[in-house]
Amino acid sequence: MSDWEPKIIAFFCNWCTYGAADLAGVSRLQYPPNIRVIRVPCSGRISTKFILSAFREGADGVWVSGCHPGDCHYIEGNYYARKKFLLFKNLMDHMGIEPGRLHFAWISSAESTKFQKIATEVCDSVKQAGPSIQFNKRAGLPAQAHLS
Amino acid sequence: MTLAEKRKLGSVLVVGAGVAGIQASLDMANSGFYVHLVDRSPSVGGIMAQLDKTFPTNDCAMCVISPFLVEVGRHLNIHVIPCSELERLDGEKGDFKATIVNHPRYIDTEKCTGCGQCRQVCPVVAINEFNCGLDLRKATYIPYPQAVPLAYAIDRNACIGCGMCEKVCLAGAVTYDDKTKITELEVGSVILAPGGEMYDPKEADSWSYSHPNVVTSLEFERILSASGPYRGHLMRPYDREEPEKIAWLQCVGSRDINRAKNSHCSSVCCMYAIKQTMIAKEHSAHELDTAIFYMDMRTYGKDFDKYYSRAKEERGVRFIRSRVHSIEPVENGNLRLRYVKESGESVEEIFNMVVLSVGFKPSSGVETIAKKLGLTLNEQHFFRTGDIRPVATSRDGVYVCGVSHGPKDIPQSVMEASAAASVATSDLSSARWSATRTPQLPPETDFSKMVPRIGVFVCNCGINIGGVADVPAIREYAKTLPHVVHVEDNLFTCSQDTQERMKQVIREKNINRVVVASCSPRTHEPLFQETIREAGLNKYLFEMANIRDQNTWVHKNNPDLATAKAKDLVRMAVAKAEYIEPLHQVKLDVKPAVLIVGGGVAGMEAALGAAEQGFQAYLVEKTDTLGGMAHQLRKTWQGEDIPAYLERLIKDVTNHSKIQIFLNTKPVHFTGTIGSFTTTLNDIHTGNPNGIIEHGAAILATGGREYRPEGYQYGNRPDVMTHLDLDQAMKDTPATVMNADTIVFIQCVGSRNSDRPYCSRVCCTHTLKNAIELKKIKPGMNIFVMYRDVRSYGFRESLYQEARALGVHFIRFDPENPPQMNIAENNILTITVTDHILQRPIVISPDLVVLAAAVLPNENKELFELFKVPVNAEGFLVEAHAKLRPVDFGSEGLFLAGLAHYPKSIDESIAQARAAVSRAVTIVSKDGIMVGGVVAAVNPDRCAVCCTCVRACPYGIPFIGNEGHAVIQQAECHGCGVCVSECPGKAITLQHFTDQQLIAKTRALFYQPAMNE
Structure with a gap:
């Protein structure tokens, strides 16, 4: 278990958080290598279905991040995201998801240090939560069905 | 040569690549002119790139400006010339020869890939000017990470010539023997935007x-x-x-x-x-x-x-x-x-x-340029400009925008930049599209029905990727992925020779999807998309894996896990590539005409501007005369004659063959999308239709008016008047004013209060101007100005100084304790105000009281609803973005100008009107508008007409069509995808970011289908 590394799916909006992740790179800010980013135009594009399917496929954690309220490239797409994820988080809590698996944050494209900080926190808290079994459709299947 | 035979060039020169220079360049390049953009520094961006946030929205400055930087850097018709200065300008309007000095950069921007290896090894540090000297940078440097062009430069003052950077530069871009060069450019006009310091x-x-x-x-x-x-x-x-x-x-x-x-x-x-x-x-x-x-x-x-x-x-x-x-x-x-x-x-x-x-x-460049070009400066050493031609310099064909001719904020600079772009090109309209380049592309190959054949290119990025992750292992791994028919790794996938090779491989191996594993799609996706398009592939048949910025750069100490992560990212990209579809943009016809609503100064300037650019203008005015508020004004703040200007403007507008005027008219029906709108006009009195017009863009310049004050006995006494009443009296019956021995001006009447929590911007200047004039005619007159803050911004401050020197008394009051008016029994009027310095009430018996009444927007609820444009709580129109899109509406193809936007002086209205023309011409100058691509598409069979999309869209684009389902016009959709994830029936798809494609990525991270699956 000691060499277990979690896999975290991250959905980032193109204009803010994806830019912050790039800027963290340009600034060579180091953070744990557990995050796999899927780029979308706007956090408003992210549907709760993506989060559920990520857990179902085997993600140990999911991180959704977009522009700060008021900074949205598409005026107000991130307000929809915020509203939706507040509700969704409640639902996931109700369904008994372990704390520390699902994360939301708002990071602008200039905030590389904030990105580094939150990326590290997300990785740490998913590590704490351990491998995700509850929602994983392949949990318990023979090992070759997994990739790691 | 006669005047008519004179050569008109279709290229222009912009000096200074701050936010103003960038905006001017983009507008002109997008309306058919080839732009040379010169800047002294190694990159574009100016002061705005240094800002953290911008007021009053607290937007992140870099976030809003960087898309503009990227567009400038990639534009086929903008030639960015960094490290260079304008040395001399010969010739005349329409046909200039500009001599440019190119200072050595010591790094070839054509070859530099921006990988930064040179900076890593550079042993010398120097003061970092970009961070105002608060930290250090290397002698080999890039001013900031988002810089355009994304190329390094060597600071030879700091460089010790050790040769380290040259050794590590695998692209061979370092040129220590770089020399100063002189280039000559032929341009039709020049816009100066050297900015400020x-x-x-x-x-x-x-x-x-x-x-x-x-x-x-x-x-x-x-x-x-x-x-x-x-x-x-x-x-x-x-x-x-x-x-x-x-x-x-x-x-x-x-x-x-x-x-x-x-x-x-x-x-x-x-x-x-x-x-x-x-x-x-x-x-x-x-x-x-x-x-x-x-x-x-x-x-x-x-x-x-x-x-x-x-x-x-x-x-x-x-x-x-x-x-x-x-x-x-x-x-x-x-x-x-x-x-x-x-x-x-x-x-x-x-x-x-x-x-x-x-x-x-002013930037140090201002004085140098003025000397070299023979331009006039003002007393503060900025370029001198007038009010009626706010962006013209003293030399014909040379224009100016931004801080170099007066301190101003970003939106005002951007507005002026667009205005300068429109004025600078109006004489060159015959040469439109004559100097521009268009890409020559082969027809797209039809791959429908073919199984995916994916080519994967893994970049080493010098040692930026290959120095951390095991690139050969990634390459070999990619070969095992489904549908992959070709894999190779490159030293630099973005270099010119690899691009050529990529095209060749695509053709030879019949590749129909391309995956590049390298840096960020934010910077490089357009480049690769262009390359595959040149090889006959639809540009959307492309996907990227970001294995540098989001992998090797941030996991330097973890090479094994970085390699594993790169494999994951490549697998995810290949999985999405399997599902991506070619997207075809559709060309919509453009109607080369502009509708302008409102016949005041802003509307007329806009109509004239569009007509001068060679486009039909339809000018619609609800009253029976042109001119609006300007009829009541006498002089601009710098003393230029408004009635004479207005008379000339009305004549020019009326006589122009390309302008059709509709008086007593209002738009009653408006449909269409960007480039092709149809508006029905009705006679305002009879209600009969008097025209159906087709136009590619529309400008709303519906104007404003003066507030009629409540209180201060306004309307009850002839000795209490507003600013406009005073102007009228000075024109018609000056004696009624000049007989007064004491005049009190009360500022902020109706503005900056709870009803109208905004400053009317023009009143302080107006008061100062009138006070000075009165004092000059009758020095013995007592003039008191009761104010909250004197807001004589910019050079208007000179009026404040002059007024004080002439002996005008300024008494400040608090909003809680405004001046009180008393009428005694003998009808004598007195004003009582508490003086802050004396700390006691002062009683003044004026012969005349002038109220600086607020500026209000004209109420046009029906009209604004017709055009679906937003208004704020005070009734002013709301622009698309407070900083960088100050004359655009959120809806494409619609623009605004003048008092309808916010109170402003006549020079600012003229500039904004000309700016709106520039923005509109970027649309109407094209023969077609390409729409589609990453936009939402509705599946009518699944639409339950619940109207969720109609409510959710930030731009109000979806509507329920006659066929009984939601319709999203490709031309209008911005592609955010909010409606897609809100739609409960899953009836909407965001092309290129479909649920299937995104979920395929997720699945691929945890599960790899066998090759034959």
Whole structure:
């Protein structure tokens, strides 16, 4: 278990958080290598279905991040995201998801240090939560069905 | 040669690549002109790129400007010429020859890939100018990470010539023997936007600026910035302690003829100081005490006053009306400020840090350029411009925009940039598209019905990727992925030779999807898309894996896990590539005409501008005359004659063959999309239709009016009048005014109150102008101005100085205690006001009271609903973006100008109208508009007409069509995908970001289908 590394799916909006992740790179800010980013135009594009399917496929954690309220490239797409994820988080809590698996944050494209900080926190808290079994459709299947 | 035979060139020169130069370049390049964009520095962006946030929305400056930087850098018709200056200009309007000096950069921008290896090995450090000297950079440097062009430069003053960078540069871009070169350009007109610089407090030793904890506002901007020297952590330079108490000192180097010799107001400092207090409070872990020491709080722009009250009332920023007379270093790096309160009480206060709100001065380039080109400067050494031709210089064919001809904020600079673009090209319209380049592309190959054949290109990026992750292992791994038919790794996938090779491989191996594993799609996707398009592939048949910026650069110490992550990212990209589809953009016809609603100065200037550019203009006015509010004005603030100008303008508009005027008319029906609108016009009195017009763009210039004051006996007495009444009286019956021995002006009547929490912007200037005129005619007249803040921004400050010198009395009042009017029994009128300096009420018996009444927008609820354009709480139209899109509406193809947007002076209205023309011409100058691509598409069979999309769309694009399902016009959709994830019936798809494609990525991370699956 000691060499277990979690896999975290991250959905980032193109204009803010994806830019912050790039800027963290340009600034060579180091953070744990557990995050796999899927780029979308706007956090408003992210549907709760993506989060559920990520857990179902085997993600140990999911991180959704977009522009700060008021900074949205598409005026107000991130307000929809915020509203939706507040509700969704409640639902996931109700369904008994372990704390520390699902994360939301708002990071602008200039905030590389904030990105580094939150990326590290997300990785740490998913590590704490351990491998995700509850929602994983392949949990318990023979090992070759997994990739790691 | 006769005038008609003179050559007109289709290319233009822009000097200065700050936000103004960028906007002017983009507008012109997007409307058919080839642009040479010259800047002294190694990259574009100017001062805005250095800012942390922008007022009054607190938007991140870099986030909003970087898409513009990228567009400039990639534009086929913009030739960015960094490290260069304009040396001389020969010839005349329409046919200039510009001589450009190209200073050596020592790195070939064509070859440099921006990988940064040279910087890593450079052993020398130098002062980092971009961070205002607060930290160091290498001698081989890039000013900031988002710089365009994304190429390094060598600072030869710091360079020791060790040759390290040359050795490690695998692209061979380092050229130590680079020399100064001279190039000549042929251009039809020139736009100067060399910008401004901040006043250097070292010039006077009054502010203890040599103390590390006394910083300029630009330095503080870098301190706040997340990409700045302290990574956004609020610290003071002296000991890197977090300050608990910061003072801002306004008017350092502006409004100061004693220490700085700069009489002008810098126009932006009040707002940026407020912004910095608010952002600093946000950055501070503990309660931060912020105090702004000021003379007048000049928050005169749109939503500025609300921002000011928010800072004061909600955020607890202290505003202290006082000029600090000494800043004295004390123990622990603190500073003691001594100042006198308005009450006369002398105060000493200790602060941890002091920010000097330094004013704008013209860039050093302004004086040089003026000398070389023979242009006139004003008293403050900025380019001189007039009011009626606000962007024209003293030389024909040479135009100006931005801070180089007066301090101003970003939206005003952007507005002027568009205005200059439109004026500079109106004489060149016959040469439109003559100098531009169009890409020559082969037809797209049809791959429908074919199984995916994916080619994967893995980039080493010199050693940026290959030096950390195991690129050969990634390459071999990619070969095992489904549908992959070709894999290779490259030293630089983005280099010219690899691009050529990629095209060849695509053709040879019949590749129909391309995956590049390299850097960020944000910077490089368009380049690769262009390449595959040149090989006959639809540009959307492309996917990227970001294995540098988001992998090897950030997991340097974890090479194994970085390799594993790169494999995952490649697998995910290949999985999405399997599902991506070619997307075809559709070309929609453009109607080469512009509709302008409103026949005031802004509307007429817009109509004339469009017509001069060669497009049909339809000018619609609801009354029976053209001219609007301007009929009631006499002179501009610089004293230019408005009635003469208005008469000329009306004549020009009326006689222009390309302008059709509709008086007594209103639009009643409006449909269509960008490039092709149809508007039905009705006679306002009879209701009969008087025209159906087709147009590619529309400009709303519906104007404003003067508030009719309630109170102060207005309307009951002839000796109480508004500004416009005074102008009328000065024109018709000057004796009624000149007979008065005492006149009181009361400012802010109807503005800056709870009903209208905005500043009407023009009234202070108007009062000053009239007071000066009256004093000059009748020096013995007593004139009292009762004000809250004198807002004579920019060079208008000279009016304030002149008025005071002439003996006009200024008495400040608090909004809680405004001047009281009393009418005695004998009908004698008196005004009582509490004087702040004397601390007691003063009673004045004026012969005339002039009320500076607010400027209101005209009410046009029906019209605005017809065009579906938003208005704010005060009834002013709302632009697409407060900073960078000040004349655009959120809906494409619609623009705004004049008082309908916000109160403004006539020169500002003219500039905004010309700017709207420039923006509209970027549409109507094209023969077609390409629409589609990454947009939402509705599946009618699944639509339940629940209207969720109609409500959710941030732009109000979806509607329920006659066929009974939601319709989303490709031409209007911005592609955010909000409707897609909101739609409960899953009836909407965002092309290129479909659920199937995104979920395939997720699945691929955990599961790999076998090759034959």
